[in-house]
Amino acid sequence: MKSVLNQALKNITSHEICTDPDQGLVVKLGELRKFVTSEFVFGDGARFLAGRYALNLGADRVLLVTDRGLMKTGFVDDVSSSLEEEGLDYVIFDDMTPNPRDHEVMEGAEVFDAEECNMIVALGGGSPIDCAKAMGAVVSNRMHVLDFEGVDMIPTPSVPIICIPTTAGTGADVSQFAIILDTRRMVKIAIISKAMVPDASLIDPETTVTMDRELTAATGMDALAHSIEAYVSNASFHLTDLNALDAIRIISRCLPSAVDEPGNMEYREGMMLASLEAGLAFSNASLGLVHAMAHSLGGKLDMAHGEANALLLEHVIEFNYPGATERYHEIARAMGLRGSGPAELIDYIREFRSGIGIDMTLEDLGVGEDDIPELAEASMKDPCIVTNPVRPSIEDVEAIFRRAL
Numbered sequence: 001m002k003s004v005l006n007q008a009l010k011n012i013t014s015h016e017i018c019t020d021p022d023q024g025l026v027v028k029l030g031e032l033r034k035f036v037t038s039e040f041v042f043g044d045g046a047r048f049l050a051g052r053y054a055l056n057l058g059a060d061r062v063l064l065v066t067d068r069g070l071m072k073t074g075f076v077d078d079v080s081s082s083l084e085e086e087g088l089d090y091v092i093f094d095d096m097t098p099n100p101r102d103h104e105v106m107e108g109a110e111v112f113d114a115e116e117c118n119m120i121v122a123l124g125g126g127s128p129i130d131c132a133k134a135m136g137a138v139v140s141n142r143m144h145v146l147d148f149e150g151v152d153m154i155p156t157p158s159v160p161i162i163c164i165p166t167t168a169g170t171g172a173d174v175s176q177f178a179i180i181l182d183t184r185r186m187v188k189i190a191i192i193s194k195a196m197v198p199d200a201s202l203i204d205p206e207t208t209v210t211m212d213r214e215l216t217a218a219t220g221m222d223a224l225a226h227s228i229e230a231y232v233s234n235a236s237f238h239l240t241d242l243n244a245l246d247a248i249r250i251i252s253r254c255l256p257s258a259v260d261e262p263g264n265m266e267y268r269e270g271m272m273l274a275s276l277e278a279g280l281a282f283s284n285a286s287l288g289l290v291h292a293m294a295h296s297l298g299g300k301l302d303m304a305h306g307e308a309n310a311l312l313l314e315h316v317i318e319f320n321y322p323g324a325t326e327r328y329h330e331i332a333r334a335m336g337l338r339g340s341g342p343a344e345l346i347d348y349i350r351e352f353r354s355g356i357g358i359d360m361t362l363e364d365l366g367v368g369e370d371d372i373p374e375l376a377e378a379s380m381k382d383p384c385i386v387t388n389p390v391r392p393s394i395e396d397v398e399a400i401f402r403r404a405l
C-alpha cells in the first residue's frame with residue numbers, strides 16, 4: 001500500500017497531488033485539516049429511528065422542536081410515536097417563524113428548562129433546526145444566544161441534539177453553522193462552532209414530498225449556492241471538493257425535475273443527497289460572498305434565504321470569476337457545460353433559476369437603492385466573506401447589490 005502511494009507521489013513536488021490529470025487541478029497534502037459532521041442515517045424511513053437514537057444518546061425527556069406548518073403533516077406524529085415506542089416522554093415546541101429570531105431561541109431554551117428536558121429532537125427545515133441548535137448551546141452554557149456570534153464562541157458543548165431535516169437544501173442537520181436573527185439590530189448573525197454540529201441526523205427523503213414548488217426551488221438553490229461557494233472557498237480541500245462537485249452534478253440534473261414532478265421520489269432522493277453533500281462541503285470549507293450578502297438581505301427584509309442566494313449567485317460568480325477561474329471551469333463541467341468562459345456559466349445559472357420559478361429581481365422583493373449602503377455594510381461584517389476567493393471592497397459589494405436590483 002505504501003509503495004503504491006509512493007509511486008503516485010513520485011513526480012509531485014510541494015506535497016501536491018493531481019486529482020484530475022487532464023485538468024491539472026491540484027490539492028495540497030500534508031496541511032492540517034479537520035472534517036466534522038454529525039453521525040447520519042440516510043434513506044427512506046430514517047425518521048422512524050428517532051426514538052432509538054434518542055434512547056441511545058441518553059434521553060429521559062425530549063424537547064421536540066418543529067414549526068407550525070409541520071404540525072399539519074403526519075411527520076410530527078411519526079417522530080413522537082417513535083419516541084413513545086421507546087418509552088420516552090416529550091414536549092413539543094413549535095413557536096417559531098421562518099428566519100428564527102433570538103427571542104424564539106431564548107423562549108425555547110426556557111421551555112427546555114421548565115419541562116426538565118435533557119435532549120432536543122429537531123424536525124423541519126433550516127429554521128427549526130438552526131433554532132434548536134442555538135437552544136442547545138443556550139441551555140448548556142446559560143448564556144444569551146447573541147453572545148455566540150462568530151467563530152468558536154460556544155464554551156461548553158450543546159445538550160444532545162438529533163435532527164430530522166424536511167427540506168432538501170439547508171444542510172443545517174450536519175453543519176457547524178446556525179443563523180439567527182438579531183431582532184435589535186435586524187441583522188442575521190452566524191454562529192459557527194463544532195458545538196453546533198448535531199449528534200445525529202436522520203435524513204429521510206420521504207419528508208420532502210410535502211414541499212411545494214416554491215420551497216423546493218428555493219431550498220434547492222440554497223444547496224447549489226452552498227456547493228459552489230464551498231468549492232471556490234479559500235478553505236476548500238479534497239474532501240469538501242468531492243462533496244461539492246457531486247452536489248453540483250446532482251442538483252443540475254435533479255432540481256428542475258423535482259420542482260416539476262414533486263411526487264417523484266427519485267428526484268427527491270437526489271436532492272436530499274445533494275443537500276447532504278453540499279452541507280458536508282460548506283460546513284468544512286465555509287461559504288462566501290453570496291451567503292454574506294444573503295444573510296444581510298435576510299436580516300433586513302426577512303426574505304426566503306434560498307431566493308436571496310439564487311438572485312445573487314450569478315452576480316457574485318461574475319465578480320469572483322477572475323480570482324477562481326479554474327474552479328469555475330470545474331463547476332461548469334460538473335453542470336454539463338462545454339465552454340470555458342464566464343458568460344456561459346452565468347447565463348446557465350440565470351436560466352436555471354428562472355426555469356424553476358425564481359425569476360424576480362431584488363427590487364421586486366422590496367429592496368431599493370437606498371437600502372444598499374446598509375446592506376453592503378452588514379455583508380462586510382459577515383464571517384462568510386472571509387473565505388470568498390476574492391476579497392471585495394464595500395464599493396464592490398454595493399455594485400453587486402445594484403446589479404441584482
Ligand SMILES: [Fe+2]
Pocket residue numbers: 170222226291305
Ligand atoms: Fe444557505
